[in-house]
Amino acid sequence: xxxxxxxxxxxxxxxxxxLKIAKExxxxxxxxxxxxxxxxxxxxxxxxxxTHDAEDxxxxxxxxxxxxxxxxxxxxxxxxxxxxxAKNHCMRKFRExxxxxxxxxxxxxxxxxxxxxxxxxxxxxxxxxxxxxxxEERQIVVLHALSGFKHREIARMLKLPLATVLSKxxxxxxxxxxxx
Amino acid sequence: xNGKDRKEREINExxxxxxxxxxxxxxxxxxxxxxxxxxxxxxxxxxxxxKNNLITFAASIAAALIxxxxxxxxxxxxxxxxxxxxxxxxxxPSVELKVNKAGKVLDANALNEDGQTVLGSMEEKLKGVxxxxxxxxxxxSMVKNGxxxxxxxxxxxxxxxxxxxxxxxxxERLSKxxxxxxxxxxxxxxxxxxxxxxNSELKALADRYGISLGKAxxxxxxxxxxxxxxxEELVDLSINELNLxxxxxxxxxxxxxxxxxxxxxxxxxxxxxxxAHAGISAxxxxxxxxxxxxxxxxxxxxxxxxxxxxxxxxxxxxxxGEILKSEKDKDEDNENRExxxxxxxxxxxxxxxxxxxxAHAGLSKQDVEKIGGKKDKDDGRxxxxxxxxxxxxxxxxxxxxxxxxxxxxxxxxYDDGNSATDKSAGTAINKAQAKAIxxAHAGLTGKDVExxxxxxxxxxxxxxxxxxxxxxxxxxxxxxxxxxxxxIKHEKEGMRDNDKADVxxxxxxxxxxxxxxxxLKHAGLSYANDMEIELYEENGKAVYEVSxxxxxxxxxxxxxxxxxxxxxxxxxxxx
Numbered sequence: 179x180x181x182x183x184x185x186x187x188x189x190x191x192x193x194x195x196x197l198k199i200a201k202e203x204x205x206x207x208x209x210x211x212x213x214x215x216x217x218x219x220x221x222x223x224x225x226x227x228x229t230h231d232a233e234d235x236x237x238x239x240x241x242x243x244x245x246x247x248x249x250x251x252x253x254x255x256x257x258x259x260x261x262x263x264a265k266n267h268c269m270r271k272f273r274e275x276x277x278x279x280x281x282x283x284x285x286x287x288x289x290x291x292x293x294x295x296x297x298x299x300x301x302x303x304x305x306x307x308x309x310x311x312x313x314e315e316r317q318i319v320v321l322h323a324l325s326g327f328k329h330r331e332i333a334r335m336l337k338l339p340l341a342t343v344l345s346k347x348x349x350x351x352x353x354x355x356x357x358x
Numbered sequence: 359x360n361g362k363d364r365k366e367r368e369i370n371e372x373x374x375x376x377x378x379x380x381x382x383x384x385x386x387x388x389x390x391x392x393x394x395x396x397x398x399x400x401x402x403x404x405x406x407x408x409k410n411n412l413i414t415f416a417a418s419i420a421a422a423l424i425x426x427x428x429x430x431x432x433x434x435x436x437x438x439x440x441x442x443x444x445x446x447x448x449x450x451p452s453v454e455l456k457v458n459k460a461g462k463v464l465d466a467n468a469l470n471e472d473g474q475t476v477l478g479s480m481e482e483k484l485k486g487v488x489x490x491x492x493x494x495x496x497x498x499s500m501v502k503n504g505x506x507x508x509x510x511x512x513x514x515x516x517x518x519x520x521x522x523x524x525x526x527x528x529x530e531r532l533s534k535x536x537x538x539x540x541x542x543x544x545x546x547x548x549x550x551x552x553x554x555x556x557n558s559e560l561k562a563l564a565d566r567y568g569i570s571l572g573k574a575x576x577x578x579x580x581x582x583x584x585x586x587x588x589x590e591e592l593v594d595l596s597i598n599e600l601n602l603x604x605x606x607x608x609x610x611x612x613x614x615x616x617x618x619x620x621x622x623x624x625x626x627x628x629x630x631x632x633x634a635h636a637g638i639s640a641x642x643x644x645x646x647x648x649x650x651x652x653x654x655x656x657x658x659x660x661x662x663x664x665x666x667x668x669x670x671x672x673x674x675x676x677x678x679g680e681i682l683k684s685e686k687d688k689d690e691d692n693e694n695r696e697x698x699x700x701x702x703x704x705x706x707x708x709x710x711x712x713x714x715x716x717a718h719a720g721l722s723k724q725d726v727e728k729i730g731g732k733k734d735k736d737d738g739r740x741x742x743x744x745x746x747x748x749x750x751x752x753x754x755x756x757x758x759x760x761x762x763x764x765x766x767x768x769x770x771x772y773d774d775g776n777s778a779t780d781k782s783a784g785t786a787i788n789k790a791q792a793k794a795i796x797x798a799h800a801g802l803t804g805k806d807v808e809x810x811x812x813x814x815x816x817x818x819x820x821x822x823x824x825x826x827x828x829x830x831x832x833x834x835x836x837x838x839x840x841x842x843x844x845x846i847k848h849e850k851e852g853m854r855d856n857d858k859a860d861v862x863x864x865x866x867x868x869x870x871x872x873x874x875x876x877x878l879k880h881a882g883l884s885y886a887n888d889m890e891i892e893l894y895e896e897n898g899k900a901v902y903e904v905s906x907x908x909x910x911x912x913x914x915x916x917x918x919x920x921x922x923x924x925x926x927x928x929x930x931x932x933x
Contacts, residue, residue: 204390211386220377233382240389293380300376307373323373328930329914330905337486341894341903344914348926354369 188326192256200247211240217257217325218264224320225268227308229289235267242267257325261335306357315350318343439464443519443528445489446570449505449512450596451476453496454570457489461528465850466492469570476500489528490535497539509621511540512548512598516572518556525553529612537614548601548615552576562817565837565846567593576600579608581730585708587652588730588745599657602650619650622676628659631679632672636686638665650676658682705759708733711742714762715755719769721748727819733759741765748819787843789814792823795843796836800850802829808863814840822846828863867893867900867919876922877904877915886913893919901925 192213198206215236222235242263250259290301307316317336321327329347333340442459446452451472456465466484468474476499477484484492497513500506506513515532519525533551540547554560554575564574567590577592583606592600601617623631625648633640643663651660657676662669673683706714708731716723723729729746740759745752756766787795789812797803807827815822821840826833837847868876870891878886886906893902900919907913914928 204387207390208386211384211389215384216374216378216381219381220373223377223380229380229382233384236382237384237389240384240386244390290380293382295379296376297379299372300379303372303376304380307376319373320377323370324377328912329928330912339892339894340890340905340914341892341916344903344916344926344928345894345896351366351369355365358369358372 186254189254189256192260193252193254196243196247196250196256196259197252199244200250207240207244210243214257214260215240217261217321220320220324221261221264221317222268224307224316225265225313226271231271235264235271238267238270239264255331257327258331258335261321261325261327265335303358306354310353310357311350312346314338314342315346315353318347319350319354322347441465442521443489443517443525444571445493445528445532446514446516446518446572447493447496447500448514448516448570448573448576448597449500449510450598451500451503451505452570452573453477455484455489455492457528459524461489463487463489463492469568472505475503476505490531493532493535494539497536506547508545509618510596510598511545511615511618512550512596512601514550514552514572514576514597516552516554516570516575518554518571522553529553533612533614540615546615546618548598548613548617550576550597550601550611550613552611563589565817566820568846569593573597576608576611579611580604583608585730586732589728591652595652599652602657603652605649619676622657622659623674623679625659627679628661628674628676631674631681632661632663632670632684635672635681635684636665636670638670642666653682656682705740706742706757706762708742710762711757711759712744712746714757714764715744715746715753715767718755718764718767719748719753725749725819739765786841787823787838789823791843792825792836792838792840795838795845796825796827796834796848799836799845799848800829800834807834820846868922870902872922873902873904873917873919876917876924877906877913880915880924880927881913883908 192210195206195210195213199210218239219232219236222232222239223229226232226235239260243260246263250256253259290296290304296304307319311319314336318329318332321332321335322329327335329343330340332338332347333343336343338346440458441456441464443457445455445457446469447455450470452469453473453476454467454469455463456467458464463484463486466477466481468477468481476496478499480495480499484495487495493515497506500513513536515529515536517525517529517532519528529551533549536547536549540549552572552575554571556571560571560574560578563569563578564571567574576597577589577600580592580600580603581587581589583604587603592603595603598617601613602619607613619625629640629646629648633643643665646661646663648659648661651658651673653660653673658673659676661672661674664670667688669687671683671685671687672681674680675682712729712731716726726746726748729744731742731744734741734743736756742755742757742759744755744757747753751769754766754768755764757763758765793804793810793812797807807829810825810827812823812825815824817837823836823838823840825836825838828834832850835847835849836845838844839846873891874889878884886908889904889906891902891904893900895901896916902915902917902919904915904917905913910931912928912930914926914930915924916926917924
């Protein structure tokens with residue numbers, strides 16, 4: 179279970195990593211990577227819907243974290259900072275493809291079969307999330323489950339009204355409950 | 359009551375595990391050094407790329423943002439639904455944005471078909487977005503759809519603001535935004551900005567031709583400066599064409615950049631063409647003037663020059679280089695022109711000439727739908743040619759500019775197909791039909807709406823049904839041409855920006871205060887902080903979403919807006 183619990187203790191740890199990265203501390207970078215890679219990748223995947231681009235975003239996000247660490251102003255919300263960087267890289271992907279409809283669609287099963295750590299259950303979960311939910315539902319569920327974002331934070335990040343986030347979250351959860 | 363039930367927690371854990379397993383293994387230390395190494399190069403590369411394609415680049419950020427976000431950000435607070443400014447973007451496509459005090463878009467409307475193309479599926483998504491972002495996205499879409507390009511580079515931005523100060527500020531911000539956008543693009547843009555104050559005359563013109571108030575003002579400025587054109591003649595021209603035509607600096611219009619004439623043969627070619635036709639070489643002519651004009655629906659280069667006691671006048675089709683008009687006249691001008699300026703003071707003004715013509719026709723200014731005039735010279739006599747339409751007739755007058763004498767006049771039936779000028783035919787449709795048209799347009803039935811009002815009015819000689827009605831929390835207004843049933847104007851004002859707002863009318867739902875009390879009572883509290891209450895629709899039901907916090911606990915309630923029943927509760931500890 180990697181979900182970064184968004185508690186203040188956890189936040190303080192992440193924040194410290196970022197401050198250390200600003201001082202070129204490589205081990206702090208590696209620690210941060212382990213904590214944040216899944217939220218970043220999961221979000222990128224939920225937005226871009228293909229593993230190739232999501233992997234690019236994962237890579238680019240951490241390269242940016244390294245650069246940007248110096249400009250990070252401690253705010254108690256390191257995860258929001260990281261996810262904003264990830265979101266910006268997703269935007270860049272969009273720009274490259276000009277519009278979302280040009281994004282390559284991907285054959286999920288093939289990828290998941292080749293990923294050796296993915297169990298049959300994992301595969302089912304990811305398929306449900308990727309294929310069974312709308313884009314917004316997926317992004318909300320993933321941000322909540324992987325980044326530990328509160329609905330209010332998700333609303334801010336996705337620029338949706340809180341009410342919309344809540345109702346979409348519950349709708350998505352209902353769908354997932356019936357299938358998982 | 360407990361926000362996270364066991365099943366929910368389980369699902370979250372499953373998701374966490376599955377995605378963790380699916381996350382590819384990268385080597386973090388390699389990433390670290392790559393960041394170190396490539397950092398600057400990456401940044402520089404991005405910087406360059408950005409410069410070349412800034413328009414598409416920046417615009418697609420906004421477009422992508424909107425795509426990702428799906429729905430614009432919410433607009434909270436009571437005052438924020440009030441329209442503080444209307445911003446229109448005209449190129450050839452025209453789009454109008456209603457903006458609140460905070461600079462967020464409340465509504466986006468296409469004013470013509472091209473505008474619809476530009477707006478595309480963004481219409482809903484622009485709501486709640488910052489106006490600069492929206493303008494950025496719209497210009498991006500205009501570029502993408504080929505409306506703004508190297509050959510048509512002019513954009514008119516008009517701001518009509520309730521407060522003059524805010525208007526000026528917003529105008530400047532948008533001007534900066536667009537200039538920055540063009541500064542890095544691979545072609546030069548021409549940005550025209552103006553603050554517009556709505557007056558009944560401009561509004562009538564805008565409504566009549568279905569154009570923005572901004573474009574109406576711009577054309578109006580051109581015809582006041584250059585009286586040979588009528589409003590109607592210019593109304594279908596693009597902003598780039600108008601920008602080329604306008605000649606002089608227009609009152610209240612800020613200009614940066616120059617209009618592109620790349621679609622045309624250019625002044626040099628036009629000059630050569632005319633000279634070749636006259637059989638004269640460039641060094642033989644004594645005076646040379648060239649400017650762009652619009653004649654009989656064609657953009658032309660208007661050329662004048664003198665040679666050997668003759669004055670030459672040419673109109674050259676700007677697009678094809680074809681000579682449309684050539685005149686050669688004895689040049690008795692030199693003296694005339696001087697005497698002209700001598701008597702300038704004693705000439706009638708255009709307004710006086712118009713008044714003389716109107717007096718002759720037995721009409722007053724109010725009777726006239728549109729009027730235009732120009733000064734011309736005929737056999738050495740300076741005349742005003744005045745044209746106007748009224749009561750279904752078109753009048754043409756020639757008024758002596760010195761004496762005010764009516765030299766010539768004509769009056770003929772005015773046929774403009776759908777115009778409702780004939781008084782008896784002014785109301786080809788009745789109220790019921792007008793209502794049906796409006797309802798059909800709104801996608802509603804008579805049973806749905808309340809507070810229906812309809813009155814017949816005359817706007818600029820056109821009979822118009824003005825309709826108003828409510829549906830739930832939405833207010834609709836329609837102006838329908840009584841002669842042919844076309845919708846001249848429609849407005850829909852809602853209380854919510856995103857959801858369809860088919861929300862219950864206020865008398866059918868409980869009030870906000872009551873909702874707040876229900877939630878607090880349910881939570882066992884007498885007060886709380888950060889209270890937010892929102893009305894929205896969920897599964898066809900109007901519900902209130904109430905959120906508040908006390909110390910570290912955040913509460914989120916969803917309450918049926920009709921019955922007051924608590925449908926869902928969420929409680930989170932903000933640790």
